[in-house]
Amino acid sequence: SSKKILVLAGDGIGPEVMREVAKIVNWFRAYRGLDVDIAEELVGGASLEVHGVPIRDEVIQRAHEVDAILFGAVGDPKWAHVDFNLRPEAAILALRKELDLFANLRPAQVFDALADASTLKAEYVSKLDLLIVRETVGGIYFGTPRGIETLPDGSRRGINTELYTTSEIERVARVAFDAARKRQGHVCSVEKSNVMESGLLWREVVTSLQQAEYPDVTLTHMLADNCAMQLVRNPKQFDVIVTGNLFGDLLSDLASMLTGSLGMLPSATLGPLKQDGRRAALYEPIHGSAPDIAGQGIANPIAQILSFAMMLRYSFERDEDARLIETAIENILNTGLRTADIMTLGTARVGTEVMVAAILQE
Numbered sequence: 001s002s003k004k005i006l007v008l009a010g011d012g013i014g015p016e017v018m019r020e021v022a023k024i025v026n027w028f029r030a031y032r033g034l035d036v037d038i039a040e041e042l043v044g045g046a047s048l049e050v051h052g053v054p055i056r057d058e059v060i061q062r063a064h065e066v067d068a069i070l071f072g073a074v075g076d077p078k079w080a081h082v083d084f085n086l087r088p089e090a091a092i093l094a095l096r097k098e099l100d101l102f103a104n105l106r107p108a109q110v111f112d113a114l115a116d117a118s119t120l121k122a123e124y125v126s127k128l129d130l131l132i133v134r135e136t137v138g139g140i141y142f143g144t145p146r147g148i149e150t151l152p153d154g155s156r157r158g159i160n161t162e163l164y165t166t167s168e169i170e171r172v173a174r175v176a177f178d179a180a181r182k183r184q185g186h187v188c189s190v191e192k193s194n195v196m197e198s199g200l201l202w203r204e205v206v207t208s209l210q211q212a213e214y215p216d217v218t219l220t221h222m223l224a225d226n227c228a229m230q231l232v233r234n235p236k237q238f239d240v241i242v243t244g245n246l247f248g249d250l251l252s253d254l255a256s257m258l259t260g261s262l263g264m265l266p267s268a269t270l271g272p273l274k275q276d277g278r279r280a281a282l283y284e285p286i287h288g289s290a291p292d293i294a295g296q297g298i299a300n301p302i303a304q305i306l307s308f309a310m311m312l313r314y315s316f317e318r319d320e321d322a323r324l325i326e327t328a329i330e331n332i333l334n335t336g337l338r339t340a341d342i343m344t345l346g347t348a349r350v351g352t353e354v355m356v357a358a359i360l361q362e
């Protein structure tokens, strides 16, 4: 039976790259027997414009029902002054929260042709392929008590609390171990167990889970500050990194720059396994709506295309199809074709459409 995909293109370059990715999806329908039903909805500034809210309840409901969500980007400077809950960005936060999308998977892969585009020397990043699994609905971002309070002496203090339960740690660690089994079989768990109780529990729970259920995966532990240093010193030592919300935010942004361009990097955010064996999943590039280049036809579509490849791999178990996309992109980059954001010399600069046409042809 056909799979259901909800497409939420959003704002800025979101719709520009999504329009092109639709061509890739159609190619898989035509030539690889991909059987999908696609529904599109407005989110972000585009939804505000028409419906007065960044995301409608019906769209959240739709999101619950489909097999996978392909998300573009939200954010429009036009709405920067409105109330926090009414900004375009509230759409993606609402989706994560409502669907309990707790595990954010961010691969940082370096294509051979782009090793010289990294902020590190090519030798440190060539063949780099690491995956950061970040917990996204718990930890210090959401723990209570929180807030800003005034003390008796009139001074004020800001409060956030880091909380992690064993089940929150276990479910994200499981995602990391499962991913490692399909990769090099190594997980590095990152926290600050030297100074934080939540980190101590994190380390205990991850260790017990590995011993009980994943003896075939090797597990190491690293303190978060050391991990930041190691990612820059020798990123190729890592396979899968699993970490909490705050450390994952910092480390995944850091890792993204090792690969050369924000316009290349996809992500998947997974929810809990449901009774029918499926899980909610949202796939999106890590870049935003790029208002500075929107409407010019020059956005790099590769992050969005690779997000679709991740959907094929994680939600539809079509690993071979995902590889077809990745290989086509690799081959095209090897020919020297580049969008303007990729900082390498001596290459042909093309816009969004030409890049996608070349990938499709390949």
Ligand code: NAI
Residues within 6 Å of the ligand: 013, 072, 073, 074, 075, 076, 077, 089, 092, 262, 263, 264, 284, 286, 287, 288, 289, 290, 291, 292, 293, 298, 299, 300, 301, 303, 341
């Ligand atoms: P951004 O990622 O949109 O852009 C940062 C820089 O990278 C810009 O110079 C942009 O032109 C460039 N860039 C990004 N993606 C590119 C691509 N595919 N091809 C070529 N160049 C690309 O981040 P920024 O500027 O901080 O945020 C812009 C808006 O996007 C804001 O409203 C922000 O809140 C929103 N945003 C939304 C996200 C989401 O929907 N998940 C994630 C990050 C930001």
Ligand code: MG
Residues within 6 Å of the ligand: 249, 250, 253
């Ligand atoms: Mg961030």
